[in-house]
Amino acid sequence: MKRTGIYFWTGAALFLGGALLMTQLIGNQYPFFAGYVILQFIVLAVSWSILGGYAGYVNFGTAAFFGMGVYTAVFLFKATGAPLPVQIAAAAAVGALMGFALGLLTLRMQGIFFSIATIAATIIIETAITNWRYVGGAAGIQLQRPAVTAPFDNYVEMLFFVQALLVVLAVAVSRYIQRSWMGRGLQALKDDELAAECTGVPTLRLKLMACVISGALMCAAGAPSAMYLQYADPSSAFNLNYSVSTLAMSLIGGTAHWAGPVIGAIVLGTTQQLLTVTISSEVNVLVLGVMLVLFVVAAPEGIIGLVRRFRRKRNEGEG
Amino acid sequence: MMEAETQTPLLRISALTKRFGGFTALDNVSVDIPPGERFGLIGPNGSGKTTLINCISGAFRTEPGTVTFRDEDITRLQPHMRTRRGIARSFQIPRPFRSMTVAENLMVGLDFAADTSVIVSEAQRREAMMSILTRMGLASKANVSANQLSQVELRKMELARAMATHPKLLISDEAMAGLSSSEVDEVLDLLMSLADQDITIIMIEHIMQAVMRFSDRVMCLEAGKIIAIGTPDEVMANQRVQEAYLGT
Numbered sequence A: 001m002k003r004t005g006i007y008f009w010t011g012a013a014l015f016l017g018g019a020l021l022m023t024q025l026i027g028n029q030y031p032f033f034a035g036y037v038i039l040q041f042i043v044l045a046v047s048w049s050i051l052g053g054y055a056g057y058v059n060f061g062t063a064a065f066f067g068m069g070v071y072t073a074v075f076l077f078k079a080t081g082a083p084l085p086v087q088i089a090a091a092a093a094v095g096a097l098m099g100f101a102l103g104l105l106t107l108r109m110q111g112i113f114f115s116i117a118t119i120a121a122t123i124i125i126e127t128a129i130t131n132w133r134y135v136g137g138a139a140g141i142q143l144q145r146p147a148v149t150a151p152f153d154n155y156v157e158m159l160f161f162v163q164a165l166l167v168v169l170a171v172a173v174s175r176y177i178q179r180s181w182m183g184r185g186l187q188a189l190k191d192d193e194l195a196a197e198c199t200g201v202p203t204l205r206l207k208l209m210a211c212v213i214s215g216a217l218m219c220a221a222g223a224p225s226a227m228y229l230q231y232a233d234p235s236s237a238f239n240l241n242y243s244v245s246t247l248a249m250s251l252i253g254g255t256a257h258w259a260g261p262v263i264g265a266i267v268l269g270t271t272q273q274l275l276t277v278t279i280s281s282e283v284n285v286l287v288l289g290v291m292l293v294l295f296v297v298a299a300p301e302g303i304i305g306l307v308r309r310f311r312r313k314r315n316e317g318e319g
Numbered sequence B: 001m002m003e004a005e006t007q008t009p010l011l012r013i014s015a016l017t018k019r020f021g022g023f024t025a026l027d028n029v030s031v032d033i034p035p036g037e038r039f040g041l042i043g044p045n046g047s048g049k050t051t052l053i054n055c056i057s058g059a060f061r062t063e064p065g066t067v068t069f070r071d072e073d074i075t076r077l078q079p080h081m082r083t084r085r086g087i088a089r090s091f092q093i094p095r096p097f098r099s100m101t102v103a104e105n106l107m108v109g110l111d112f113a114a115d116t117s118v119i120v121s122e123a124q125r126r127e128a129m130m131s132i133l134t135r136m137g138l139a140s141k142a143n144v145s146a147n148q149l150s151q152v153e154l155r156k157m158e159l160a161r162a163m164a165t166h167p168k169l170l171i172s173d174e175a176m177a178g179l180s181s182s183e184v185d186e187v188l189d190l191l192m193s194l195a196d197q198d199i200t201i202i203m204i205e206h207i208m209q210a211v212m213r214f215s216d217r218v219m220c221l222e223a224g225k226i227i228a229i230g231t232p233d234e235v236m237a238n239q240r241v242q243e244a245y246l247g248t
């Protein structure tokens, strides 16, 4: 137990050190532009899985949380000129509140009804923002980046590193949940909600906690996006693509282990970036769809499930 | 019997009624169960036995009627709160946590409803888990996936998982259905040994020899009403009970 913790935190430190080193050594901006998007999707997929994977409540409203993160940052920046860390922290608070409200309203519903409610919530929130003049309304809003902070000499490089920090935060939280009593309770209620209740699991409270944590992290992931694009508009901030991609990444990676969504986001995110550069961004959607279908049919447990099956076979072969 | 009735009951069900739409599944049921009793619950199919269990464990809300456990009105409590107060149950159709091993199934109970005055550390939880599994004859299956258990093993695991919540009242819903006669004896012996440990047990069963051997007292339901309650012999000799059973 102890040793895996040391490995994990060493890995996290190496990852952050590597990201920081990249920003100091690489002059070309493109790797940071592309890398930022992949990191952002890792945060989204990992956070999504806390509710969608561990508890089995499929949230189609990732875009609602992401978009609210974007607009929390936009609002704070416009109103007070708040610095980036404040924007992110505020977005996390907003996401937690949203998760709590959504959870209270919908988590009593089972599976599919919860999913439908999350889609409805996305539409309602997007409509509200579209009609809010102060943050630009439907036309969107232009943002001027402030000066960059040392040791970075470029804003995108800094955002890249900030998103890397969020990755470590999200993964650490997800890993902690998976290994704690909370993870055990979520797994139990995913298997059988009534049996879980009758074994002492406070199912509603656990689902709410998962929804709050997941929402806070997804919202936080959206906050730096405003400065990344220097622009925000409702139809891209609340784009359905965030919901679909996040879900696909989590499922393709596998949700039984915290590493699943990380792997899924890296594989799919990288593929998407390569396709955008080499062919076009429209092909992305097609590839996403095909991969999702392939996995749902051939490997419903995702990449993590494939790895586990392979290991078990090998162990049996030896034994 | 006399002493049992002067004691405060462990569980008191008063004037409990449960309707599904226009259909009355339980009709004004009242019964007291004293601590330490081995209580048999019988009745033809569809007579409301499982419904009564669902009302006691909190899976169903009841209206009207009250459930009192150890002098506390628990009618409005959620199931997990009742479990933590000491009411555990098994399910007629086993409902294991299928993605978990047998050991993990028990750990859920130990994580969320263990006796925290005795069990504090992770090591103590593991120890408690292994000791329950050993008693239930499942020790060798600890690391087997719940998906791979046989019928009798599943039934035992249901009871073991219930035991992990350190119940004062254990309700077993047809834990012996579909088992061979030697397996029935095995499960019955298990329940007997639990009863010897100050655990009050409500046992629902269709197998009459098992009910007769096990129970201090038997209650028979028919169409949601109590038609007989008393010693096993009294209830078996009851005219209406015989009709209810022959009639179906």
Ligand SMILES: Nc1ncnc2c1ncn2[C@@H]1O[C@H](COP(=O)(O)OP(=O)(O)OP(=O)(O)O)[C@@H](O)[C@H]1O
Pocket: B020, B025, B043, B044, B045, B046, B047, B048, B049, B050, B051, B052, B092
């Ligand atoms: N959730 C429900 N919704 C509607 N009707 C129900 C529900 N649960 C039980 N019933 C009905 O209530 C009646 C009593 O059912 P219950 O399961 O309590 O019977 P039982 O005595 O346990 O029977 P068995 O011996 O077959 O297990 C049945 O007619 C059943 O159809």
Ligand SMILES: [Mg+2]
Pocket: B049, B050, B051, B092
């Ligand atoms: Mg029944």
